[in-house]
Amino acid sequence: MDSLGFKHHDHSTCISGGVAAVIQSCKEAGLQFTPVRKRVLELLLERHRAVGAYEILDTLREEGLGSQPPVAYRALDFLVKHGFAHKIERLNAFIACAHPGDNHSPAFLICRSCDAVAETATVAAGGRLGQAAEETGFTIERTVLEAEGVCPNCQGKPE
Amino acid sequence: MDSLGFKHHDHSTCISGGVAAVIQSCKEAGLQFTPVRKRVLELLLERHRAVGAYEILDTLREEGLGSQPPVAYRALDFLVKHGFAHKIERLNAFIACAHPGDNHSPAFLICRSCDAVAETATVAAGGRLGQAAEETGFTIERTVLEAEGVCPNCQGKPE
DNA sequence: GCGCGACACGTTATACAATAACACAGGTGC
DNA sequence: GCACCTGTGTTATTGTATAACGTGTCGCGC
Ligand SMILES: [Zn+2]
Ligand SMILES: [Zn+2]
Ligand SMILES: [Zn+2]
Ligand SMILES: [Zn+2]
Secondary structure: OHHHOOOOOOHHHHHHHHHHHHHHHHHHHOOOOOHHHHHHHHHHHHHOOOEOHHHHHHHHHHOOOOOOHHHHHHHHHHHHHOOOEEEEHHHOEEEEOOOOOOOOOEEEEEEOOOOOEEEEEOOOOOHHHHHHHHHHOOEEEEEEEEEEEEOHHHOOOOO | OHHHOOOOOOHHHHHHHHHHHHHHHHHHHOOOOOHHHHHHHHHHHHHOOOEOHHHHHHHHHHOOOOOOHHHHHHHHHHHHHOOOEEEEHHHOEEEEOOOOOOOOOEEEEEEOOOOOEEEEEOOOOOHHHHHHHHHHOOEEEEEEEEEEEEOHHHOOOOO
């Protein structure tokens, strides 16, 4: 599975493709894909890993697109809200979505050595937990599923 | 399942039992269960919900057990490291473990209305995600599984 | 007894993450 | 013009977490 993420790939098409897909989605949904939002999405796609809000903000500041935290957070909130990016709770950081457009409940594999993050899909309230929830009458609305470990490229590396 | 957590129960035994179990574990493993660590565990058990580090710290300060953030974080790190408590990444908060002693990979049901948190068990690197990881050669060491929704007691409540 | 390392604890300072609150600017509909 | 909505700019503040350094204590080998 290519989109699973630890492989090398043509990164420029990865960015342009991602941006194009989001432009399309916004057009269809009547959302405003403003310059700040676009730039933040590009930054996430460029980095291709989880990025902290303040790292985003530093870049925006250098480029004159905004210098205060709310600027970055508002753009990130927009992207997350509409499924174009995800927040990695474990890292308090953000990453571009690997399959924008789909309505999905993502899961992540996080490498603790190189910080790479791969997105994959889960069954919405699936498996064991969904079962336990149903038994007790708990209604699941959203799940966070993040696995931490070592990616194939970092296997065997010291520390 | 009683330990799943949204039901009423005898809370005093819940605390004393939890502390006793941890004392026992520490004795066996040769760990130091110091006053600060004990008090923090008690606080988590008393609250019986996710508690922020600074809320813990406030109480420690009132009781003269420490006044600076590292005091609370060190105790919490100890408890988490040895499986006596867990961090809820989604809330940036901590909760006492419901089955201390067992070596387990916990999952949580978080009520967005009343903030109750129930701990349940998962298969270690289970299901879909474990499969995807194996296929790509990713080694999972730890998983975060947190479901957000509405608990049975809050179903139908306004807002 | 003495030196030493391991570990817990105390304290200062700082970094990083997130939001509240208010002002302003541009469109759109009437 | 005017009300309304959405996005942006800015100031200030709160919340979360760690770096770095010093102190005290205990157990161990000598
Ligand atoms: Zn996604
Ligand atoms: Zn890696
Ligand atoms: Zn547990
Ligand atoms: Zn509830």
